[in-house]
Amino acid sequence: MDTSKVDLFLMTNAKYFESYQISTIKNMIQDLDDDKFIILQTLNLKDPTIALILSLLNIVAPFSFDRFFIGDIGLGIIKLLTCGGLFIWIIVDWFIIMERTRQINFEKLQQALQYNA
DSSP states (O other): OOHHHHHHHHHHHGGGSOGGGHHHHHHHHHTSOGGGHHHHHTOOOOOHHHHHHHHHGGGTOOOOHHHHHHTOHHHHHHHHHTHHHHTHHHHHHHHHHHHHHHHHHHHHHHHHHHHTO
16 A cells, blocks of 8 residues: 555544554555555544543443443443442543553454455
C-alpha cells in the first residue's frame, strides 16, 4: 500500500489504538493492496474518550452504557444486574475502559485485515 495512505490512516485513527500497537498496525497495513484501503475506512472504531464519558455517567445512572458501547454485552448485563458490582466495578472501569476500548479496536482491525487478506 502507498505510504501516504498508511500515514493518513494512522494520523486519523491513532487515538483509537494503544501507542505500542501503532508500529504493528503500520506493518499490517503496508502489506495490503491499495484497493483494500476502503476496508480500513469502513471500520467502526469506538472512541475511548466516549467510553470513558459513558463510564463516568454510571455515577448518576448505573446502566452499563460503557460496556454496551464497546460491545461487551455479557459484561454489561452482569454489571447492570449487580449495580456495577456494588459500584466497585464502576470505579474500576474508570481506569480500564479506555484501554479495553483500544484493545477491542485493535482486534476489529486484525479481524478485518485477516478476513480480507
